[in-house]
Amino acid sequence: MAEPIIFVLMALAAIAGAVTVVVARNPVYSAMGLLGALFSVAVLYVVQLAHLVAAVQVIVYAGAVLTLFLFVIMLIGVDKSETRDEKLPFQRAVVGGIAGVVILLVGALTLFGDFVWVPAAAPALNPDATNGTVQAIAEPMFTDWVLAFEATALLLTIAAAGAIALAHHRRSPT
């Protein structure tokens, strides 16, 4: 079937986008790399039948959050902050070493290790149980997790009010 091929392609695209976020000198390129990584992960959600989550990922992340990032980059200005070089005398080598060890470890565990990633796995995959349609997501969200749902609604309201309060420009600073 198609899942292994899609997984390999989208995993490579996601890693390429993630590396672009980290290494790009220009923050706009970083934002574009993030966009690529988010889209690739959204495709992996679709492969795993999380349809609604994938749609929300594209709309909220790639649509709203990335646009917000690009607006702030535009507002702050790209060249001003990035022409200076970053003073990191030894951190790069240390972090590079740690990253190499971790990636080697993960690769070895995945390829050769007899490592249980998801313990207590169900005997057989049941695609009907995790078919992420709107109805399937909404039913637990509005019954079991309704308190968390209301809390996130409150959180969003607070965040919007806080952002307005922070960004409010006073004409005469005292």
Add this chain to the structure above:
Amino acid sequence: MIVDAGWYMALASVLFFIGAIGLLLRRNALVMFMSIELMLNAVNLTLISAGRALNDINGQVAVFFILVVAAAEVVVGLAIIVAIFRRRATASVDELNELRG
């Protein structure tokens, strides 16, 4: 033929560590924020994969709440960055050292 959940977990851990490396290496506040988004996204991928392997829809519901919290975090964080930039005209976290003892 399906891909085992372990491969998704491995991809998610690689993405998470690339994000962590970006958070540690870059001094531009905006790029650090993008790295945090990358790490949150990697965690979301593990939740989706684990939910699928365990035949549980609640993994996807949890991803929803993480998305909402991440959106709120980005809104407030970017507002703070803009407010700092207005006052100091810099987006580098190394130059914000007023609290140094």
